[in-house]
Amino acid sequence: MRRRWWSRAAANAAGVLVALFAVFPVFWMVSTSLKPNREIFSATPQPVPHHPTLQHYRDVLGGDLLPGVGFGSFFRNSAIVAVATVLAGSLVALLAATAVARYRFRFRTAFLVMLLVVQMVPLEALVIPLFLMIRRLGLYDTLASLILVYLAFSLPFAVWMLRGFVAAVPRDLEEAAEMDGASRWQTFWRVLLPLVAPGLVATSIFSFITAWNELIFALTFLSDEGKYTLPVAMTFFFGRDDTAWGAVMAASTLLTLPVMVFFLVVQRRMVSGLVSGAVKG
Amino acid sequence: MIIGGLLLWPLAQVAWMSLHDLGLRQLRGDQPWPWAGADNYLEILGDPFFRTVLRNTVLFAAANVLLTMVLGTLVGLLLNRLGRRMATVVASAVLLAWATPAITGAIVWKWLFDDTSGLVTWLFNALPDGLSRALFGHADWTGYGWFNSPLTFFTILTLVVVWHSFPFVAVSVLAGLKSVPAELLEAARVDGAGPWRTFWQITFPLLRPVFGILVVLSTIWDFKVFTQQFVLAGGTQDRSTYMLAIYSYAVAFSPPPKYGLGSAIAVILTLILLAVTAVYVRMVLRQEEGA
Known part of the structure; x- marks a missing residue:
């Protein structure tokens, strides 16, 4: 004892x-x-x-973070990029996940393997070609360029996770709905969607965090300070020699806060998604 | 389609670019790309500096994976042993570290190691002078260049990365442990096995798939560390602490830009990681079949 x-x-x-x-x-x-x-x-x-x-918060929120541009502008840019990524991502991911989970089609396995492999491609290695591509598309120095790229990064994981949620919905339910005369679209909207909603929330938050935190692409694709996202602004803001640590910490706290809140909501799903199948139970 | 367009096409393109000699001029107009063949690769592989960078990267990744796995596993085991209330407290704390964005995490650590008012500098100054002198050869740490020598730089970077990544391992291991039948562990205990033996003979074999995936994921993440390094080093000026990801970025984007050469480095990084990924995909597929 x-x-x-x-x-x-x-x-x-x-x-x-x-x-x-x-x-x-x-x-x-x-x-x-x-x-x-x-x-x-x-x-x-x-x-x-x-x-x-609260002086440092007042300084950060009231004054200019970088010469001529205030905190609010960076925060807004980050928010626009993250929210757009989430909205577009959820829609595409849900459709793709339904397709993969419900219908058998050629290259289905190939598609699944690709989802896994693509997640593991180092994004850092794609900066150069994507940079040239974005320039050629005329999207250089626009927030749209970031939305497009973040969408591509968060989709594979989102599809992979939603696939599990869709597959868990009993087929009988959908068939019952169809028997009752619901169209395919109605079945999807009225039956499937409410049931996979928790999964959708989880993947959305994951996409949000990815987009919100990302640095390297934002650093490369944006040149006008008015377009900078928060992480880019932070690297310049605190990169100066006479670092005002109080203000830097206040800005960091504000940057971290949304992520913290979302993260605590999503963490369960994320773990089970990443280690999916690893534990038989 | 989007995934294919935005990820596979650039992947092909980065390989294609790595075979050309690309500079600012090619970026502007519709000028043809001068073919370079394998020149970029020859230049890189022949460069002793690249070998230093590669060695740094591999050593860093190996050290970080090892530390992350060991610490994460220990914390996972600990969480499994603690009482309900305590486990919740510790798990929440650990999640907080995980939830911190890489960029703010790095900034805070940089502040902790600030050479005038940083807490760590203060702690080292607070050591008895004799002890500090005996251990490190000097007693005054104010103004110490924490980020100037590769050794201290990589140590701090390791601290930052491990701090940020061990929670994931801990939580995953915990999830795995919950699936180990309690009777098995009980039986082992009755048979007189200590914790060390129980872990290696029962827990570890049962959780082998989890550990496998965690190692692969950690390896991939630690190989391509960028944000933390960029923040701690204050940009890309300090060549002595380069690793592959930041090296490729610096070659391609700091003037004069050499997109071809940067691409070649990126391709090498990608190949290393794809090899690791192949292992990961095989594991996941095998489990899907087994489940």
């Missing part, structure tokens, strides 16, 4: 350590963003702000 108590205490202690390691940088980001400069640059750092202030 004694030994059990000990090992239990050790496990709890380890748990606390892991939690601290995981949370600390995030905590430090938020904490720094709420400190007055005096405390940020003091000789003895304090874990919690003594005189919490």
